[in-house]
Amino acid sequence: MHARVYGAQVRSAVHLVSGARVAVKTIRKSLLAAADVSSLRREVEILHHLAGHPHISQLLGVFEEATQLHLVLELYQDGQV
Incomplete structure (x- = not known):
């Protein structure tokens, strides 16, 4: 699953330890204006x-690199968690 939302890419991933599927929203910092930050x-x-x-995806973590920011969220697919 891939989607571009306001300069961000959203994709599904698998947690290596737990095996849980999560959503990862990656934002390239170079595309952000001051208002965007x-x-x-x-x-x-x-x-x-x-x-x-119960109806909002839970934020599981935020990871920042020099050029990107990653938001890790619960993955909802086809109306299911």
Whole structure:
């Protein structure tokens, strides 16, 4: 599964230890304007506040590299977790 959303690529992945399928949203930092960085920080903040909500994908981790930022989320597929 691949999708481009506002300069981000979203794909499914498998956690190597647990085998759980997750969604990974990768954002290239070079494509972000100052307003985008603010919006991205707000998105992470909102996801933290909504942790535990049954209809919102849970943020499992945030990983930052020199050129990219990765948000790891619960994967919802075909209406299922």
